[in-house]
Amino acid sequence: MTRISRGRRLALAGLAAALTAGGIAAATTSAGAAAAGCKVDYKVGSQWSGGFTANVAITNLGDALSGWKLTWAYANGQAVTQAWNATVTQAGTAVTATNASYNGNVASGGSVSFGFNGSWTGSNPVPTAFTLNGTACTGATATTAPTTTPTTAPTTAPTTTPPAGNAEATVAAMQPGWNLGNSFDATGADETSWGNPKVTQALLDGVKAQGFKSIRIPVTWGQHQGAAPAYTIDSAYLTRVKEVVDQALADGFYVMINIHHDSWQWINTMPASHDTVLTRYNATWTQIATAFRDEPAKLVFESVNEPQFTDEAQAPALLNELNTSFRTIVRNSGGTNATRLLVLPTLNTSADQAKLDSLATTIAALGDRNVAATVHYYGYWPFSVNVAGTTTFDATTQADLVGYLDRANAAFTAKGIPVILGEYGLLGFDTAIGAIEQGEKLKFFEYLGYYARQKKITTMLWDNGQHFDRTSLVWHDPELYGQIKSSWTTRSGTASTDQIFLPKSGTIPARTITLNLNGTTFTALRQNGKNLVQGTDYSLSGDQLTLTAAALTRLTGSRAYGVNAQLSVVFSAGVPWRLDIRTSDIPVLAAATGTTSAFAIPTTFRGDVLATMEAKYADGTNAGPQNWTPFKEFGANLTPDYTAGTIGLTSTFFGEVTDGSKVTLTLHFWSGATVTYYVTRSGTAVAGTLS
Structure with missing residues (x-):
C-alpha cells in the first residue's frame, strides 16, 4: 500500500467455501441475464489413471453479468469430484457450474475462471458445447486436450503454470521483520482484549523508524466468524484488519498475515472432524484471499500459525492437505494472488528433521516458485525458560541454535526455497522479566542474528508488547534492541560475563574476564565516555581482560551494595559490551x-x-x-x-x-x-x- 490508501475501508459480506470434499458449496449469487456472447477455454491441465484436473475460463462477450451459470455435457461418463471458485453439480452427463458469491460480476469483455478435479474411464474427451446463462458460447470456443499422461495423481489442483517471481529476493527484502503480536491474534472481542492498545499509524511509523522492513500481523479469525456452512467473517473485523494492513503497506513494509490461534482453537480437531475443519479452513482463506486479492505484492500470506493436531500420526498428512488447499485457493482467486508470495509452515513450525522433510515434500509437489517455508525458534528450551541449571549461553545452547538453523538451511534455503524465521525470542520473556540474565540474553540475540544472516534466513522478532512500547514508542530494553539491530549487519564483541562482583569489605582483588571477540578487535575500555588507561586501569592479553585492583577500588567508591560503576568494552564493530561493577555480600x-x-x-x-x-x-x-x-x-x-x-x-x-x-x-x-x-x-x- 501507498500512503494515499491510509484509512481505506472495505466491508465484505461473508463468502462461501470454494473447496469442499464433494465439490458442493453454497453460492449466494444467482445467475444474471442471458449472455449475448461468450467464449470458453476448457483445459485439462493434468491427467492420470482414472482422474484429471481441469480449468475452465469464461470470457463474457456480451453485456455485464451479475451472476453466471455455465453448463455442458460429458460424452464418456466423466464426473466432477471436487471444485473450487464455483459450485459444480452434475446430473447424469449434464454438468452445471454456478458462480461463487465473490465472482458473479463479470464485465463486458471480462473473464472469470474456476477449476475442478474429475474422474474418467476409457477416455476423457473434452466437451464440445457450452452454454452460459442459456446462451450458447460460440465465440471461438477453445478446448485443449492434455498433451501428456502423468502416471500418478497430482497432490494439488493447479490451474496455471507456477507463477513467475523471485521468492528468494522477496524474503531477503523482508529482513528484518517484527511481529504485531497479541493484537489481532487476541482471542477476545477485539485487538485490545489482551492488553495492547489499538493499533495506530503512529505505532507503525514508530516501528518503521526502528529499521524493520516487514511486519507480521497475526490474525485469529474464529471468534469473528459465523456458523457453518459459510463461516462468514464479520465484515467490520475484516475491514479493520484490512485498514491496518493498508497502513503498514503505506509505510513501505512487507506485510504478512495469517490464520493464527485458530490452529489450536479448532484446526487441531481435524483428525476427528476432517470435513468440518477443512470446509471452515477453506471458507476462511477464500474470504481472506478475495478481500486482499488486489493488494500489492508486498502483502504475503501465511497458511497457518504453528499447526498442530490432536492425532500426531495423522498430522503430517493433514498439514499437507491444508497447505495444498491454501495454495490452490489463493492462486485461483486471481488478482495479485496469482503470483503473491505464500508462506508454508512445518508442523508446529519446528525445525525437527522429519517435519522439515515433510514440508519439503509438499513444496516439491506444489511446483510453485513463489513459496517460502517458515519455522519459529525460541532457543534451547532449558536456557529459554531458565530450568535445569542452564543459566548461560553455553556451548550446548549455542549448538542447539546452530543445529536448528543449519537444518532449515539444508532443507530449504540451500535448495533455493527461502526461509522466514516467523517468530523468535526467549520464552522467559513471557514468564518473568529477569528469568534470563541480561548478558546471557544479549549473547543469544547477537549470535542468532549473526547466524541467521549466514544461512540467509529472514528473522521476525516476536513482540507481544514486551519489547517496543506501543504507546510511548520506545524500547523497554534499549540495550537488547541495540544488540538485535547491530546483528542485522555485523557482529558485536561480548564477554564471559557482564557482572564483576566484589566484596563489601576487605581487600579488592584484580579481576579477569574473557572477551568473545567474534571477529572484532578490542579498542577501548570506557567509563562515561572516557577511556580508562591500559597498564594502569587494565591489561589485555589475547582475549583476557584484567581490571586492576587499583581501578576496581576506585570504581567501587564507598562500596554500597549493588552496581557501583558501569564500564563499556568497545570493539572495532558492533555495539559496546556493558560491564557492571557490583558490591555484594552473601544474601x-x-x-x-x-x-x-x-x-x-x-x-x-x-x-x-x-x-x-x-x-x-x-x-x-x-x-x-x-x-x-x-x-x-x-x-x-x-x-x-x-x-x-x-x-x-x-x-x-x-x-x-x-x-x-x-x-x-x-x-x-x-x-x-x-x-x-x-x-x-x-x-x-x-x-x-x-x-
Whole structure:
C-alpha cells in the first residue's frame, strides 16, 4: 500500500467455501441475464489413471453479468469430484457450474475462471458445447486436450503454470521483520482484549523508524466468524484488519498475515472432524484471499500459525492437505494472488528433521516458485525458560541454535526455497522479566542474528508488547534492541560475563574476564565516555581482560551494595559490551509462614542477583515440578522481587510438592554464593526455616 490508501475501508459480506470434499458449496449469487456472447477455454491441465484436473475460463462477450451459470455435457461418463471458485453439480452427463458469491460480476469483455478435479474411464474427451446463462458460447470456443499422461495423481489442483517471481529476493527484502503480536491474534472481542492498545499509524511509523522492513500481523479469525456452512467473517473485523494492513503497506513494509490461534482453537480437531475443519479452513482463506486479492505484492500470506493436531500420526498428512488447499485457493482467486508470495509452515513450525522433510515434500509437489517455508525458534528450551541449571549461553545452547538453523538451511534455503524465521525470542520473556540474565540474553540475540544472516534466513522478532512500547514508542530494553539491530549487519564483541562482583569489605582483588571477540578487535575500555588507561586501569592479553585492583577500588567508591560503576568494552564493530561493577555480600534469608498460593522468602539480597534454585527432598530426590531436574523453572516456580526483598515460591511449585514433606532449597546467586533454606508443606500451610 501507498500512503494515499491510509484509512481505506472495505466491508465484505461473508463468502462461501470454494473447496469442499464433494465439490458442493453454497453460492449466494444467482445467475444474471442471458449472455449475448461468450467464449470458453476448457483445459485439462493434468491427467492420470482414472482422474484429471481441469480449468475452465469464461470470457463474457456480451453485456455485464451479475451472476453466471455455465453448463455442458460429458460424452464418456466423466464426473466432477471436487471444485473450487464455483459450485459444480452434475446430473447424469449434464454438468452445471454456478458462480461463487465473490465472482458473479463479470464485465463486458471480462473473464472469470474456476477449476475442478474429475474422474474418467476409457477416455476423457473434452466437451464440445457450452452454454452460459442459456446462451450458447460460440465465440471461438477453445478446448485443449492434455498433451501428456502423468502416471500418478497430482497432490494439488493447479490451474496455471507456477507463477513467475523471485521468492528468494522477496524474503531477503523482508529482513528484518517484527511481529504485531497479541493484537489481532487476541482471542477476545477485539485487538485490545489482551492488553495492547489499538493499533495506530503512529505505532507503525514508530516501528518503521526502528529499521524493520516487514511486519507480521497475526490474525485469529474464529471468534469473528459465523456458523457453518459459510463461516462468514464479520465484515467490520475484516475491514479493520484490512485498514491496518493498508497502513503498514503505506509505510513501505512487507506485510504478512495469517490464520493464527485458530490452529489450536479448532484446526487441531481435524483428525476427528476432517470435513468440518477443512470446509471452515477453506471458507476462511477464500474470504481472506478475495478481500486482499488486489493488494500489492508486498502483502504475503501465511497458511497457518504453528499447526498442530490432536492425532500426531495423522498430522503430517493433514498439514499437507491444508497447505495444498491454501495454495490452490489463493492462486485461483486471481488478482495479485496469482503470483503473491505464500508462506508454508512445518508442523508446529519446528525445525525437527522429519517435519522439515515433510514440508519439503509438499513444496516439491506444489511446483510453485513463489513459496517460502517458515519455522519459529525460541532457543534451547532449558536456557529459554531458565530450568535445569542452564543459566548461560553455553556451548550446548549455542549448538542447539546452530543445529536448528543449519537444518532449515539444508532443507530449504540451500535448495533455493527461502526461509522466514516467523517468530523468535526467549520464552522467559513471557514468564518473568529477569528469568534470563541480561548478558546471557544479549549473547543469544547477537549470535542468532549473526547466524541467521549466514544461512540467509529472514528473522521476525516476536513482540507481544514486551519489547517496543506501543504507546510511548520506545524500547523497554534499549540495550537488547541495540544488540538485535547491530546483528542485522555485523557482529558485536561480548564477554564471559557482564557482572564483576566484589566484596563489601576487605581487600579488592584484580579481576579477569574473557572477551568473545567474534571477529572484532578490542579498542577501548570506557567509563562515561572516557577511556580508562591500559597498564594502569587494565591489561589485555589475547582475549583476557584484567581490571586492576587499583581501578576496581576506585570504581567501587564507598562500596554500597549493588552496581557501583558501569564500564563499556568497545570493539572495532558492533555495539559496546556493558560491564557492571557490583558490591555484594552473601544474601540473608529469614524464616516465614504462608500458604501454597502465597509464600515468599524474606530476602536481604545485599547487592546480589538470584540465578536459579534447586529443590530436593530429605532423601535427595528432586522436589517440585519437572522432577527430572533439581533446578526449578525461573518465573514459573520462583520469582525474586528486589524492591520488596522477597523470593516468591509459586502455587505451581507447591502443587507438585508432597504434602507433609520438608524440601531443601539451594538458592544460587550470580556472585557464586549459595544459600540453603527449608520449606515444609502441611496441607495449604507452608513454613519456611533456616534449618
